[in-house]
Amino acid sequence: MPDRRTVIAGLGVGAVAAAGGTAWHLRDPAMPGALGGADMARGHALRDGGFPPPSIEEQAGIVIAGGGVAGLSAGWALAEAGFDDFTLLELEDATGGNARAGRNATSAFPLGAHYLPVPNREAKALRALLTRLGMVVGEKNGAPLYDPYQLCADLQERLFYQGRWQEGLIPRRGLSETDEADLAAFAAAMAAFSARIGQDGRPAFAIPMAYSSRDADLLALDAISFAIWLDRQGWHSPVLRGHVRYCMRDDYGCEADQVSAWAGIHYFAGRRGWAADDAGDNELTWPEGNARLTTALSARIGKRIAPARIVHRVARDGGGVVVDSFDVARNATVRTRARAAIIAVPHFIAARIAPEAAPQAHGFGYAPWIVANVTVDRLPAGRGAKLAWDNVSWTSESLGYVVATHQGPAARAAGSVLTWYLPLSRMAPAAARRLMVERPLHDWQAMVRDDLLAMHPDLEGAIRAIHIWRWGHAMIRPVPNFLWTTAPAAAAAAQAPFFLAHSDLSGLSLFEEAHYRGQLAAEGAMAHLGHAFASML
Numbered sequence: 001m002p003d004r005r006t007v008i009a010g011l012g013v014g015a016v017a018a019a020g021g022t023a024w025h026l027r028d029p030a031m032p033g034a035l036g037g038a039d040m041a042r043g044h045a046l047r048d049g050g051f052p053p054p055s056i057e058e059q060a061g062i063v064i065a066g067g068g069v070a071g072l073s074a075g076w077a078l079a080e081a082g083f084d085d086f087t088l089l090e091l092e093d094a095t096g097g098n099a100r101a102g103r104n105a106t107s108a109f110p111l112g113a114h115y116l117p118v119p120n121r122e123a124k125a126l127r128a129l130l131t132r133l134g135m136v137v138g139e140k141n142g143a144p145l146y147d148p149y150q151l152c153a154d155l156q157e158r159l160f161y162q163g164r165w166q167e168g169l170i171p172r173r174g175l176s177e178t179d180e181a182d183l184a185a186f187a188a189a190m191a192a193f194s195a196r197i198g199q200d201g202r203p204a205f206a207i208p209m210a211y212s213s214r215d216a217d218l219l220a221l222d223a224i225s226f227a228i229w230l231d232r233q234g235w236h237s238p239v240l241r242g243h244v245r246y247c248m249r250d251d252y253g254c255e256a257d258q259v260s261a262w263a264g265i266h267y268f269a270g271r272r273g274w275a276a277d278d279a280g281d282n283e284l285t286w287p288e289g290n291a292r293l294t295t296a297l298s299a300r301i302g303k304r305i306a307p308a309r310i311v312h313r314v315a316r317d318g319g320g321v322v323v324d325s326f327d328v329a330r331n332a333t334v335r336t337r338a339r340a341a342i343i344a345v346p347h348f349i350a351a352r353i354a355p356e357a358a359p360q361a362h363g364f365g366y367a368p369w370i371v372a373n374v375t376v377d378r379l380p381a382g383r384g385a386k387l388a389w390d391n392v393s394w395t396s397e398s399l400g401y402v403v404a405t406h407q408g409p410a411a412r413a414a415g416s417v418l419t420w421y422l423p424l425s426r427m428a429p430a431a432a433r434r435l436m437v438e439r440p441l442h443d444w445q446a447m448v449r450d451d452l453l454a455m456h457p458d459l460e461g462a463i464r465a466i467h468i469w470r471w472g473h474a475m476i477r478p479v480p481n482f483l484w485t486t487a488p489a490a491a492a493a494a495q496a497p498f499f500l501a502h503s504d505l506s507g508l509s510l511f512e513e514a515h516y517r518g519q520l521a522a523e524g525a526m527a528h529l530g531h532a533f534a535s536m537l
Helices: 004-009 040-048 069-080 124-132 177-195 216-223 226-233 238-252 261-269 291-300 347-353 408-412 429-438 441-455 482-493 511-529
Strands: 035-037 054-065 086-089 101-103 108-110 136-140 143-146 157-161 164-167 309-317 320-327 332-343 366-376 390-393 401-403 416-423 463-476 498-500
Touching (some): 040 309, 054 511, 108 416, 124 511, 216 482, 226 238, 226 261, 332 511, 390 441, 498 511
Parallel strands (some): 035 463, 157 390
Antiparallel strands (some): 101 108, 366 416, 401 416
8 A cells, every 4th residue: 555645645535424333443454434425426417418308397486506505595695585486406415515514423524614714894795694593693892793602612723743733723833044034924915915905995805705906916916826926925935835835725725836826815815804802813613514504594495495406408598597407306307497597506517507608617627625524432632732623734635634523512522523634636636536436435544544643643443434525526726817817707608597606706615705606696686587685795
């Protein structure tokens, strides 16, 4: 078997739900667990076509194609505005997109997205959602007051560096003068970008990103890679570069030389969480991750969700649209006639099923990820800082793990589920997706196990199960010239009665962006149909 570093360097998509089982040891030939992911059979059926002609017909005012965060947010916005004549069609058996979750006897756990930073002041629609969900409980001194039980508990982050755990994710021991100088200069530059207001009165870097300044010198940052921008500043500290690499892989699934400088700076300068009691730099998180949010969105529109429906054609039909979807349960194609369609699927799929709305998908690329959920009999130990919610090793190719039971009373339990993340950023995405299909479960498990034991030798004999979840198209890759050239052109191509809604139109795979795109599409569709509503944007 290749060594751990070689194996991990060639990986790319992660783990699933952990089930119960007995403890296994290093020499055990088989580990309890499962290999899961997005439904490849349905995805390939959509790619290959050959669906039967429609034999069932339905009517709806608006059809939403796709039940990820953007589609669910569109449905929520319609329902909140009193527009009830819509249906949401989802290929999978459950909604949620990459914010889905699993559960076992120990805990719920995320299969993908696992937190939401406290929103910026400009994210008005998202803050309204969080208020409706009871997560914003009032205000204090004019700022929103968050339910403390929704916020990440201490300790939030720690780093395994030079044999010890330290608080925070930037190394603070054994640094050279160059390291110290580059880290300080970088922090000052990011603080200046964060505070900057453009000539148009907008924040230089905002969330949602549509509220960002259009100053020419800022937009020009999208034309070069973040690595080139760092080179031009003369910052070559391996500590700074190592931290930047972690951050780019964490939010974008990409290396620093693969993302634009605008995207790279946005990671550090875009978040200015607005909250009372100094909670602005915190995250909202739950054992199941962002499935807490998508479950609430789904519940609001539940009766209008039609799962296991493979939308394979969206076309203009007179003044309205026609949507053909294959109903897996009925083994039949259903034709839905509607007045408008919200297409809330990744753009490469939208271009396939709705070429009138999305005539091309050139330049859209997606990062593959592996997520592993590891059930353990005891919490990890280690020298230095105490166990945190997010735990990262400086020398690992993985992004470390989050502790599903970190929040609330469950944090005192002996056992837990560790959700481990690995973007396959060293491989070409197509090659990584092939690896996901070809690599057997046991090899993935061995890789995850070895990585955890390198951080925590004390976990030997304490791992009960490792479940792997594969995300072949986990998130959009914000490569140079994508954010302010490719993505805006694609978004502008759709005209009523078609409305595109997906975070890849922002170029940033963030809950905030998907929610914004869903809200924007819903408001556009309601305006097209003449339905009165109060804009949240």
